[in-house]
Amino acid sequence: xxxxxxxxxxxxxxxxxxxxxxxxxxxxxxxxxxxxxxxxxxxxxxxxxxxxxxxxxxxxxxxxxxxxxxxxxxxxxxxxxxxxxxxxxxxxxxxxxxxxxxxxxxxxxx
Amino acid sequence: xxxxxxxxxxxxxxxxxxxxxxxxxxxxxxxxxxxxxxxxxxxxxxxxxxxxxxxxxxxxxxxxxxxxxxxxxxxxxxxxxxxxxxxxxxxxxxxxxxxxxxxxxxxxxxxxxx
Numbered sequence: 001x002x003x004x005x006x007x008x009x010x011x012x013x014x015x016x017x018x019x020x021x022x023x024x025x026x027x028x029x030x031x032x033x034x035x036x037x038x039x040x041x042x043x044x045x046x047x048x049x050x051x052x053x054x055x056x057x058x059x060x061x062x063x064x065x066x067x068x069x070x071x072x073x074x075x076x077x078x079x080x081x082x083x084x085x086x087x088x089x090x091x092x093x094x095x096x097x098x099x100x101x102x103x104x105x106x107x108x109x110x
Numbered sequence: 111x112x113x114x115x116x117x118x119x120x121x122x123x124x125x126x127x128x129x130x131x132x133x134x135x136x137x138x139x140x141x142x143x144x145x146x147x148x149x150x151x152x153x154x155x156x157x158x159x160x161x162x163x164x165x166x167x168x169x170x171x172x173x174x175x176x177x178x179x180x181x182x183x184x185x186x187x188x189x190x191x192x193x194x195x196x197x198x199x200x201x202x203x204x205x206x207x208x209x210x211x212x213x214x215x216x217x218x219x220x221x222x223x224x
Contacts, residue, residue, distance in 0.1 A: 034212060043114075043201055043215035044153070089152065097166075098143075098213060100153040 002027040002094045006101025013080050014109050021104045023090035024072040032093035033066060033073050038103075039086045047088075048075070080108045112136065114216035116202050122222045123192055131187045131219045135204030142185050143213060144177055145201040153201065159185065192223045 003026040013019050025033075031052040036044035050057045050064045050073065057064050061080075066073040077084055085108045090101040115134045123129050135142050144156040155169040159179045170176070174192075179185040189196055199220050203213040 036215075041217075043203075043217045045215070046212050049212060097155065097158065099155075102152040 002030060002092055002097075002099040004090060004092050004099050004101040006090050006104055008104060009102065010105045010107070012107045012109065015080060015082060017080055019077045019080050019084070019106055019108075021075045021088055021090070021106070022072060023074070023092075023101050024070075025092040025099075026071065027092070027094045028068075028071065030092040030094045033064070034091050034093075034098070035064060035075050036089045036091070037086045038089065044089055077106075080106075082108050082110050084108050114202055114204050114214055116200075116216040116219050118219060119217065120220045120222075122224065124224050125194060126191055128188065128190045129192055129221065131189075131200050131221070133185045133187070133202030133204075133216060135183065135185070135202070136214055137183075139204035139206055139214075140182070141205040141207060141211075141213075142179055143203045143205070144185070144187050145203065146171075147199045147201055147218070149198070156187070156200075189221075192221075194223050197221055197223045 006023045034049035035047050037047045038044040048059050048062050048064050050066050055066055061078045063076045087103045087105050089103050091098040117132045140161045142159040145153040147153050157177045158166040174190045177187045199218040201215055201218045203215045205211045205213045
């Protein structure tokens, strides 16, 4: 089955700096890659997603890149703010199922 | 519109008791998923319902776990003879259709087994 690795597990940045979270996947048939943000005590919320027919997607301060050849995708957050502090999960979709990475705890220091 | 709702939000039970967790998906969503999230961990897939098809139970950790979905809408996850290792947050998600569409998550039920 699919296996998704996510790094780093924790990330601390200064407010205003950029944050990058990276994921790799194993199944070349995966074709949909969402990113979720989970705040304390809440369920994961989708923040951005990308399908396998594009290489990059941006939404304001958030961008995702996909390299199908290398089977990795990344989340980029620019101009980080304290409210960006949360746990972020990547996922890859194969055979109608999402497989999640282990999560990254992002801490943005004011 | 209303999102995915789950009840109860918190459940404390004694080892050996049975518990039922409820999920109300977004209206019209045909796909429904259950996940388990242990403290500080990622999401572990449990079971998947798609329309009237037989559910995919491949993620259920033991036969103490079962789930049903009545009328293609509300779902109940049942854990029999709970063990301390069952303590976790149980998350439900729904999707407009199978496969590539986004999954929308509920707030979860935090289960504590004493």
